[in-house]
Amino acid sequence: MALPLVLFDIDGTLLRTRGAGRVALDEAFAELHGWPDATEGVHIAGATDDVICQDVAARFGVKWAPVQTPALQARYLSALARLLTDPSRTERLPGIFELLDALAGHAHVALLTGNWSPGAAVKLAAAGLGGTFSWGVYSEDALDRDGLVPAARARAAALGLSVGEVVVIGDTAADVRCARAGGARVVVVETGFATPEVLAAAGPDLQVPDFAAGHGWILALVRGLAGA
Numbered sequence: 001m002a003l004p005l006v007l008f009d010i011d012g013t014l015l016r017t018r019g020a021g022r023v024a025l026d027e028a029f030a031e032l033h034g035w036p037d038a039t040e041g042v043h044i045a046g047a048t049d050d051v052i053c054q055d056v057a058a059r060f061g062v063k064w065a066p067v068q069t070p071a072l073q074a075r076y077l078s079a080l081a082r083l084l085t086d087p088s089r090t091e092r093l094p095g096i097f098e099l100l101d102a103l104a105g106h107a108h109v110a111l112l113t114g115n116w117s118p119g120a121a122v123k124l125a126a127a128g129l130g131g132t133f134s135w136g137v138y139s140e141d142a143l144d145r146d147g148l149v150p151a152a153r154a155r156a157a158a159l160g161l162s163v164g165e166v167v168v169i170g171d172t173a174a175d176v177r178c179a180r181a182g183g184a185r186v187v188v189v190e191t192g193f194a195t196p197e198v199l200a201a202a203g204p205d206l207q208v209p210d211f212a213a214g215h216g217w218i219l220a221l222v223r224g225l226a227g228a
């Protein structure tokens with residue numbers, strides 16, 4: 001039987017790291033290229049890590065070559081892991097385990113994130129979510145976030161999962177756009193940097209303060225799709 005596929009964003013949706021991702025990227029660009037405050041003014045929330053590299057390079061008047069990514073990524077991961085050894089830095093947002101328990105048997109669940117997959121793993125582990133999701137789609141799977149829903153459908157098919165409707169859950173207008181681009185429903189949580197007004201203007205199917213407050217609403221939406 002086809003089940004809905006619910007795709008969870010990471011930053012601002014499952015967890016918060018007080019900007020550790022940006023700090024780690026800045027350290028990595030400074031070490032590798034000598035660029036100071038590399039991500040200043042660069043739109044990070046909702047962007048894939050590969051697009052962030054392109055945008056940072058453009059700020060410094062150069063074109064980012066994908067061949068540069070592994071060296072940058074290694075420095076980024078090292079800085080990120082160091083920053084997140086401080087347990088006060090990472091906050092797991094409320095209600096996620098309860099929501100996943102309630103979705104079990106009613107939906108497939110996976111990650112949909114602009115993080116590189118190793119960075120996602122570092123953040124999830126720091127938030128006590130290591131091993132919670134068995135698969136996902138990442139920056140490596142689509143340069144543009146709008147390509148991530150099709151990538152998730154393809155990954156689900158490759159895994160032999162029968163998927164009906166897709167639901168993206170995120171915290172930015174970029175999550176709403178990527179859901180729409182992929183023909184998915186979209187739920188936004190107000191736990192990221194975006195204001196409730198900005199999120200509402202993006203036109204999600206459902207907007208909730210967080211997973212705890214929105215538990216029943218999200219379940220009703222997903223279970224309604226299970227019969228669709």
Ligand SMILES: [Mg+2]
Nearest residue numbers: 009011012171
């Ligand atoms: Mg996010």
